[in-house]
Amino acid sequence: MTIAPALHLDGAASFDGVPVFAGVSLDVPAGQWTCLLGSSGVGKSTVLKLFAGLDAGVEFDGALGASDGPLAGQVALMAQDDLLLPWLSVTENVLLGARLRGTRPDHARAQSVLARVGLTDKADRRPGELSGGQRQRVALARTLMEDRPVVLLDEPFSALDARTRAQMQELTAEVLTGRTVLLVTHEPAEAARLGHSIKVMTETGLIDVTPPPGDIPRPVDDPAVLRVQTSLLAQLREDANARD
Amino acid sequence: MMRGWQSAVASAVLGLALWQGVVWAYDLPRFILPGPVLVAETMWKSRALIAEHTLITATEVLIGLVLGAVLGGLSAIGLAASPMARSLVKPLLVFSQAIPVFALAPILTLWLGYGLGSKIAMAVIIIYFPVTSSFFDALMRTNPDWLGLARVMGARPARIMWHIRIPAALPGFASGLRLAAVYAPIGAIIGEWVGASKGLGYLMLLANGRAKIDLMFAALIVLAIFTILLHVAVGKLAEKLFERA
Numbered sequence: 001m002t003i004a005p006a007l008h009l010d011g012a013a014s015f016d017g018v019p020v021f022a023g024v025s026l027d028v029p030a031g032q033w034t035c036l037l038g039s040s041g042v043g044k045s046t047v048l049k050l051f052a053g054l055d056a057g058v059e060f061d062g063a064l065g066a067s068d069g070p071l072a073g074q075v076a077l078m079a080q081d082d083l084l085l086p087w088l089s090v091t092e093n094v095l096l097g098a099r100l101r102g103t104r105p106d107h108a109r110a111q112s113v114l115a116r117v118g119l120t121d122k123a124d125r126r127p128g129e130l131s132g133g134q135r136q137r138v139a140l141a142r143t144l145m146e147d148r149p150v151v152l153l154d155e156p157f158s159a160l161d162a163r164t165r166a167q168m169q170e171l172t173a174e175v176l177t178g179r180t181v182l183l184v185t186h187e188p189a190e191a192a193r194l195g196h197s198i199k200v201m202t203e204t205g206l207i208d209v210t211p212p213p214g215d216i217p218r219p220v221d222d223p224a225v226l227r228v229q230t231s232l233l234a235q236l237r238e239d240a241n242a243r244d
Numbered sequence: 245m246m247r248g249w250q251s252a253v254a255s256a257v258l259g260l261a262l263w264q265g266v267v268w269a270y271d272l273p274r275f276i277l278p279g280p281v282l283v284a285e286t287m288w289k290s291r292a293l294i295a296e297h298t299l300i301t302a303t304e305v306l307i308g309l310v311l312g313a314v315l316g317g318l319s320a321i322g323l324a325a326s327p328m329a330r331s332l333v334k335p336l337l338v339f340s341q342a343i344p345v346f347a348l349a350p351i352l353t354l355w356l357g358y359g360l361g362s363k364i365a366m367a368v369i370i371i372y373f374p375v376t377s378s379f380f381d382a383l384m385r386t387n388p389d390w391l392g393l394a395r396v397m398g399a400r401p402a403r404i405m406w407h408i409r410i411p412a413a414l415p416g417f418a419s420g421l422r423l424a425a426v427y428a429p430i431g432a433i434i435g436e437w438v439g440a441s442k443g444l445g446y447l448m449l450l451a452n453g454r455a456k457i458d459l460m461f462a463a464l465i466v467l468a469i470f471t472i473l474l475h476v477a478v479g480k481l482a483e484k485l486f487e488r489a
Binding site for chain 2 (some may be wrong): 075087
């Protein structure tokens with residue numbers, strides 16, 4: 001992995017003439033977790049798509065990029081849906097990038113990545129035979145296999161049950177250390193646990209929120225984390241009221 | 245509830261009984277509607293003749309099926325890969341469906357002669373559209389998030405097609421093939437009716453012309469059984485090949 005760059009986005013986006021967001025100025029510090037929190041429909045996923053280069057149909061007016069040049073080829077993506085291909089085994093899914101680029105698959109590294117997410121014994125299974133949490137761990141392994149300095153996370157834990165979600169948050173925070181991570185979420189608790197910096201996306205722009213002290217993943221029951229979680233929720237509700 | 249084969253046997257018996265009942269009730273002469281017993285007798289007596297012509301029709305159908313599947317499959321991939329091809333060729337394909345395939349049979353016989361060629365061509369033409377369109381539709385329905393992921397991974401369109409879109413669309417291809425298995429014999433038989441010296445379609449016309457209605461029915465039933473077996477075999481094969489996962 002090369003040194004992780006910082007990301008920036010400054011501008012407005014519209015889809016089919018309808019504004020998605022206006023006047024957003026976002027800085028994602030290098031090598032850290034940034035949580036972009038917002039309610040549905042506020043355009044936070046569009047921000048992520050723009051960074052991923054998947055902005056089909058979105059008109060973006062402004063500037064975005066990485067501190068060290070173009071973003072293409074530096075980004076890995078993990079979404080709410082694990083996006084595993086059902087006809088491939090777990091290992092083949094982890095090696096999907098090599099298959100798609102036509103490069104030599106590194107089986108040894110796939111094995112070590114699977115070991116890191118605790119799925120060594122599932123290597124030859126099909127995704128259909130795994131639980132939701134296990135599937136998401138395969139998706140994490142596939143993301144790690146890509147070994148990109150920037151990782152974009154689009155609500156990757158929101159379909160999981162509470163216990164599995166907490167475990168996945170901890171595992172993901174651990175294995176993505178040192179990378180520039182942008183996590184889009186609608187969960188205040190998640191942002192309070194995982195953000196080195198936390199931004200709330202509202203109709204009127206981004207609000208910087210001071211994160212709780214301590215390194216991530218922060219304990220779920222830490223009073224400081226709970227306080228930040230409460231104030232984030234208040235901010236989301238305020239934004240919702242302002243829109244109604 | 246009866247199981248699949250039990251209900252198939254039961255409805256076959258019911259059909260035969262109805263058939264025999266109609267023959268008895270109206271006292272129909274054998275040159276109008278022969279009864280099932282007579283047809284069965286004829287089928288047995290003329291088994292060599294029927295087998296010979298079945299082999300011809302089966303050859304036409306199987307070659308047509310393979311060619312139609314390959315052509316339809318490649319066309320669907322080409323259309324799915326290229327928006328240019330879609331805008332140029334798709335209207336043409338839809339228009340071609342407005343032409344009754346039956347009307348093409350005499351022309352194909354004129355161009356390709358009385359042999360296997362014109363019948364294979366008919367079978368290919370009749371299955372080409374169902375195969376192409378069901379595979380094409382499936383290719384266009386690929387989960388857009390898979391495509392997004394593949395693009396972020398730096399995949400080129402051809403590799404996305406080969407490693408994601410085609411495998412994901414194979415069940416659609418399989419359902420096209422199952423339809424094709426039923427349509428292909430229709431194509432071959434029409435071709436034989438218009439001009440042939442061999443095949444079950446030819447045998448049916450010949451028997452009809454000589455008032456050998458029992459032989460005609462025997463050929464018809466063999467054709468129907470062949471079609472059903474083909475449909476089942478293609479279904480099993482498609483399931484085995486394409487519906488893993």
